[in-house]
Amino acid sequence: MQQTKLQGVSIGLSGNELKLGDKAPEVSLVAADLSEVKVGGGTGKAQVIIAVPSLDTDVCATETRKFNERAASIKNTEVFVVSMDLPFAAGRFCSTEGIKNLRTLSDFRDKEFARAYGVLVADGALAGLTCRAVFVVDTAGKIAYKQITDDIVDEPDYDAALNAAAFASGSVATQS
Template sequence: MEKRSVTTFAGKPVTLLGHEVKVGDKAPAFTCVKQDLTPFSLADVEGKVKLVSVVPSVDTGVCELQTVRFNQEAGKLADTAVITISCDLPFAQGRFCAAKGIDNAVVVSDYNGHHFGLAYGFLIEELMLLNRGIVVIDKDDVVRYVEYVAENTEHPDYDKALEAARALL
């Protein structure tokens, strides 16, 4: 299994597990869990641009802001699936979405098997949480933008990710 030391969490170096995806790669298949405990995969949003917002936990300030921001943007992006992925349990995600009015983005959990985290190289070995970042995938399931943040307490580059997604419409 690939391991990379390219990021920090609260200033401390952490190790990312899994294959680092790069622009031009075919988007790896993965399965996560929706809030109703049914599976979610890329096939569920086939033929759409996909903006995948990756957060360690929706129960933290930066993750909350990132999830709310992309939910708002999702309402403005035609033919685009905005997907937020964390390792929070689906029940906690459901409470969060209800409290914050998350209704445009799909919020799914990678807690059960870490399929996304390992397939895309976002799983933090020391914490078994996902590294903050963004992946934009085109309608043909090719990766067109990737950001693994250098420090997990910092925001990703929202503008670059949104620009990449809009360029695919």
């Protein structure tokens, strides 16, 4: 079982453990307007899929704002923030924060994303939520980058994720 930490205490994660090069599972999530949005799979665009426990926490809000600002410059890339928050709350967060360069999606219905990507917190205070993770899916639908933060309270490595997204999208021709 994969693990992460919550304020230094180990917690288990359940679901499939994805590795670099694996096919990114295609799953359906719920947008703020209650429409269904698919993430994963090969779409011809790179995808940055960011899992957060809840947009209603300082670290998650900061992370979403930073990805909103920084990922907008990467061509041929879609950016999604996935949480268990209700779609209405996610929509309100985006309106309040001026989030326009990414989509917030909810996995509240059946936790399909959390299980498929192996980021469902299995025990501890946050059981049933997603841990903090970033996946970059290349244009062909393969996992090109993965980070599950060492501790859920830590922000991810933005530079590594965004560099991986630039390569995965074809915005950067070769990696040195």
